[in-house]
Amino acid sequence: MVLLRRFLVLVALMFWQGGFLFYVSVVVPVGTAVLGSALRQGFITQQVTRWLNVSAIVALLILAAEWLLLPDDSIVRRRLRAGCWLVMALCQAVLHYLHQQLSLLMQGKGRIVLDPEAFYPLHRVYLWTHTLQWFVALLFLGLTLSAWKAEDRKEVI
Numbered sequence: 001m002v003l004l005r006r007f008l009v010l011v012a013l014m015f016w017q018g019g020f021l022f023y024v025s026v027v028v029p030v031g032t033a034v035l036g037s038a039l040r041q042g043f044i045t046q047q048v049t050r051w052l053n054v055s056a057i058v059a060l061l062i063l064a065a066e067w068l069l070l071p072d073d074s075i076v077r078r079r080l081r082a083g084c085w086l087v088m089a090l091c092q093a094v095l096h097y098l099h100q101q102l103s104l105l106m107q108g109k110g111r112i113v114l115d116p117e118a119f120y121p122l123h124r125v126y127l128w129t130h131t132l133q134w135f136v137a138l139l140f141l142g143l144t145l146s147a148w149k150a151e152d153r154k155e156v157i
Contacts, residue, residue, distance in 0.1 A: 006148060009066045012059035017137045020052060020130065043111050049099055056092045060085070063140065071154075072147045081147070084140035091133035098126040 023045075031041040063085055072078045105119040106112075113119045 002151070005066060005069060008062050009144065012062040013137065013141060016052075016055045016059035017134060019055060020134065023048065023052070024130075039113065040111060042113075043106065043108065046099075046103060046106060053092070053096055053099065056095075060089055060092060063088075066144065070144075070147055070151065072150065073154075074147070074150065077143055077147055077150075081140060081143045084136050084143065087136045088133050088140065091129050091136070094129050095126065095133070098122060098129065102126060 027048075028041055028045065031044060032038050035041055035044075067078075067081050067085055072081075102119060102122055105114050105122070107114055
């Protein structure tokens, strides 16, 4: 069960955060170059983001279960992992809200941004929120690996 639990945690994080990182660092620049427009790429991203949000919810549920099921004698590490999870979940709630607001400012027919002065500052907040979430997910992963190492030491003894 330990191996399965860890496997699910890693797959959830890889799919969610790895997918996000690959999309942001490869797909968006390539799509923008091929389509000749960041705006056109933005309408694709609007659709993809819905699936990224679904993967986030699934991953956050798996990470919460991992936090609850992993016996961790380190109170500090346990609290830090809980704090990381809470920050990731709050970021996800903010991202969901911002995605809705940004979508309201986008018109699919004609592919136009209805109010660029409102859209772009909101989009910047969206990107920074994702960046914070990604960083905290890495911190959560590091803490989880440390907890797994401690768990393995207990099994050997």
